[in-house]
Amino acid sequence: MKKQTIAKRGTVLLILLVILLAVSGCTSTPKPEEPAQSDEPVETGNLDNGSPWVDYDLTENIAQVKERPADAKDDLYLYANYDWLKKATIRPGFRSEGTFNTVSDEIRNMSMEVLKDKSLESEDAKMVQSFYNAWLDWDARNALGVEPVAKIIDRIKAVKDLDGLSALLCEKYLGVEHFAQFSSSTGINDPETYLYGIGPMGLFLSDSAEYSNRTEYGERREAAYRTAAEKMMAKFGYSKEETNKMMDSALALEGDLATSIMTSAESMAPDSIQRMNNEMSLEEAYALCKNYPLKAITEAWGYGHAERCLVTQPEFLKKLDTLYTQDRLEDMKNYMILCAALDNMSNLDRESYEIYVERNNAINGSTGMQPDEEVGFDLVRSSLTTPMDRAFLDKYDSTKIKEDITNICIEVVVYYREMLKEEDWLSAQTREKAIEKLDNLTINAVYPEKWRDYSGLSLDGLGYYDCIDAIGKFERDYNISKLNKKDDHELWSFDILETNAYYNPMENSINIIRGILGDAFYREDMSKEELYAGVGSIIGHEISHAFDTTGAQFDATGKLSNWWTEDDYKAFQARAQRLIDYYNTMTAFDSYQVQGNNIQKEAIADMAGLKCMLGLLSKQENPDYRVFFENFAKVWARINTREYEYICLMQDSHPLHYLRTNATVQQFEEFHQAFDIKEGDGMYLSPENRIPVW
Numbered sequence: 001m002k003k004q005t006i007a008k009r010g011t012v013l014l015i016l017l018v019i020l021l022a023v024s025g026c027t028s029t030p031k032p033e034e035p036a037q038s039d040e041p042v043e044t045g046n047l048d049n050g051s052p053w054v055d056y057d058l059t060e061n062i063a064q065v066k067e068r069p070a071d072a073k074d075d076l077y078l079y080a081n082y083d084w085l086k087k088a089t090i091r092p093g094f095r096s097e098g099t100f101n102t103v104s105d106e107i108r109n110m111s112m113e114v115l116k117d118k119s120l121e122s123e124d125a126k127m128v129q130s131f132y133n134a135w136l137d138w139d140a141r142n143a144l145g146v147e148p149v150a151k152i153i154d155r156i157k158a159v160k161d162l163d164g165l166s167a168l169l170c171e172k173y174l175g176v177e178h179f180a181q182f183s184s185s186t187g188i189n190d191p192e193t194y195l196y197g198i199g200p201m202g203l204f205l206s207d208s209a210e211y212s213n214r215t216e217y218g219e220r221r222e223a224a225y226r227t228a229a230e231k232m233m234a235k236f237g238y239s240k241e242e243t244n245k246m247m248d249s250a251l252a253l254e255g256d257l258a259t260s261i262m263t264s265a266e267s268m269a270p271d272s273i274q275r276m277n278n279e280m281s282l283e284e285a286y287a288l289c290k291n292y293p294l295k296a297i298t299e300a301w302g303y304g305h306a307e308r309c310l311v312t313q314p315e316f317l318k319k320l321d322t323l324y325t326q327d328r329l330e331d332m333k334n335y336m337i338l339c340a341a342l343d344n345m346s347n348l349d350r351e352s353y354e355i356y357v358e359r360n361n362a363i364n365g366s367t368g369m370q371p372d373e374e375v376g377f378d379l380v381r382s383s384l385t386t387p388m389d390r391a392f393l394d395k396y397d398s399t400k401i402k403e404d405i406t407n408i409c410i411e412v413v414v415y416y417r418e419m420l421k422e423e424d425w426l427s428a429q430t431r432e433k434a435i436e437k438l439d440n441l442t443i444n445a446v447y448p449e450k451w452r453d454y455s456g457l458s459l460d461g462l463g464y465y466d467c468i469d470a471i472g473k474f475e476r477d478y479n480i481s482k483l484n485k486k487d488d489h490e491l492w493s494f495d496i497l498e499t500n501a502y503y504n505p506m507e508n509s510i511n512i513i514r515g516i517l518g519d520a521f522y523r524e525d526m527s528k529e530e531l532y533a534g535v536g537s538i539i540g541h542e543i544s545h546a547f548d549t550t551g552a553q554f555d556a557t558g559k560l561s562n563w564w565t566e567d568d569y570k571a572f573q574a575r576a577q578r579l580i581d582y583y584n585t586m587t588a589f590d591s592y593q594v595q596g597n598n599i600q601k602e603a604i605a606d607m608a609g610l611k612c613m614l615g616l617l618s619k620q621e622n623p624d625y626r627v628f629f630e631n632f633a634k635v636w637a638r639i640n641t642r643e644y645e646y647i648c649l650m651q652d653s654h655p656l657h658y659l660r661t662n663a664t665v666q667q668f669e670e671f672h673q674a675f676d677i678k679e680g681d682g683m684y685l686s687p688e689n690r691i692p693v694w
């Protein structure tokens with residue numbers, strides 16, 4: 001499922017693939033509940049007041065370190081990354097810097113050549129260039145001002161009653177988010193077929209938990225949205241006072257709906273799939289709503305012929321139905337008006353765009369602005385993914401990289417098979433099923449062989465807002481056209497230029513794409529130690545998602561199906577719980593604790609992936625483990641603003657980067673030996689307390 005452009009507000013739980021895909025970069029999601037405390041916390045022996053290492057993802061902490069540590073015994077992350085951490089600064093408009101940024105800069109610089117090269121003649125190159133130039137054409141954008149959104153706001157303002165609102169919601173191309181999200185989505189029981197997915201809207205405060213238990217993040221986010229709303233709504237003639245009253249009204253409506261929307265911690269929990277797997281007929285879905293015009297919207301938008309329906313959160317639909325009354329009409333109108341203004345800030349004139357940047361800076365602790373050209377590329381990439389990817393590959397032949405990466409993936413899979421065979425805590429029956437799953441793994445390396453048809457889209461002569469509008473309509477029609485049809489796995493549903501990698505449990509595929517294949521991850525002249533620590537550990541990580549606490553629930557064909565014996569699954573959960581408990585003992589910065597429950601899947605994948613690469617390395621002649629571990633640490637080098645570190649700690653399914661490094665490597669004897677780690681050293685973990693799940 002394609003990701004939305006930068007204009008969207010919060011994480012939307014409808015798009016199952018996005019939730020289930022395991023991503024190796026840090027992507028943010030909303031805030032968690034308190035982690036469950038285990039009765040028997042892990043004895044670590046070296047944890048001093050719960051903080052084995054200082055959080056050097058924060059520049060203020062690294063500033064206090066005067067010299068590079070003499071060795072890696074106390075802190076591998078600091079030792080390997082000291083020089084980089086000391087020099088690194090966060091650029092204007094960014095909330096972090098790190099190895100992933102270095103690689104995405106490389107890809108962006110190459111892509112800028114595609115966007116600027118007037119000699120390129122392909123339809124793809126012409127389309128991405130015309131969109132990019134429309135983005136940069138501030139004269140035209142300023143001349144148009146906020147007029148397109150003013151027209152939408154006027155239409156919402158004119159609504160007098162529920163019938164009027166329902167008529168508006170039935171418009172397929174209204175251009176405003178409303179309360180539910182509709183799309184064709186592959187099923188969970190049958191991941192081969194597109195059914196009609198219905199899920200809740202995104203929220204201003206991003207996480208539904210913020211409406212009942214406000215955190216500093218929620219406070220900051222609300223303040224940032226209010227400031228942005230005051231400035232934007234002034235452009236449509238609203239006073240500050242009127243705007244704040246509208247915000248109060250919209251937040252009250254969201255607060256009532258939020259009680260029925262899963263929190264981000266709930267959506268990260270392993271049982272979230274079962275909770276969202278509510279497949280039903282259209283009639284059954286319609287029966288959930290007496291007031292809210294679900295049937296009319298469904299038919300008007302073109303989903304009325306759906307054979308099956310997936311309502312990810314039925315409680316939300318029921319709640320929405322109780323609120324869809326004349327009494328709440330003004331709240332609903334206020335919400336939609338604010339969405340129209342705030343979701344379009346980056347699509348309008350320069351002043352609106354600057355308000356948009358200010359709002360993001362206030363949320364992320366960033367300052368200043370990224371150059372327009374760079375933002376333009378990111379927009380092209382997210383809005384015109386296929387044409388941009390194809391134009392890139394046209395200019396930069398990547399066939400050799402594809403061959404190399406495919407071969408490395410095969411090498412890793414072959415070793416992984418050996419590794420699974422040796423998992424003697426599993427019964428032979430479960431082990432066989434695990435191996436069957438691995439044998440059926442699809443390797444998607446670098447770029448697809450088949451592409452979506454874009455011939456129906458033309459952006460010739462359009463201004464930026466009209467481009468966004470045309471692309472939005474094109475995407476909606478494409479999405480509707482997939483309903484009831486079989487999924488074509490050869491068409492990849494994501495951007496290959498993103499600096500990221502995925503495991504998709506519903507296809508049982510790993511996706512190691514072009515955008516991550518630079519710098520510390522992959523170069524043709526790398527040593528085996530560097531290669532295994534780089535893209536190797538990413539591949540190992542992604543394969544391991546097939547066997548994390550979510551992946552373990554899907555079988556070799558991508559169906560939700562339990563292939564474990566009861567005893568084996570209990571043993572697996574007990575191992576995962578030890579890992580959760582270990583992470584829960586840690587405090588990152590200030591008094592904020594690591595959320596073991598939220599990061600269990602990613603931590604399991606980190607450890608299993610590293611175990612696999614260490615096994616492969618052991619087969620080399622005279623492997624240099626120190627080089628391997630130092631390069632592994634360099635892959636995770638990163639600094640974050642304090643605000644973003646908080647978001648990563650509380651809302652992300654990945655451990656913080658200094659922990660991804662240190663807490664992962666200390667699980668392995670090879671690490672202790674390579675750096676002669678002894679009891680009393682900061683990196684020491686006694687053999688009985690080591691917890692790699694696999």
Ligand SMILES: [Zn+2]
Pocket residue numbers: 022023024541542545602605
């Ligand atoms: Zn992952």
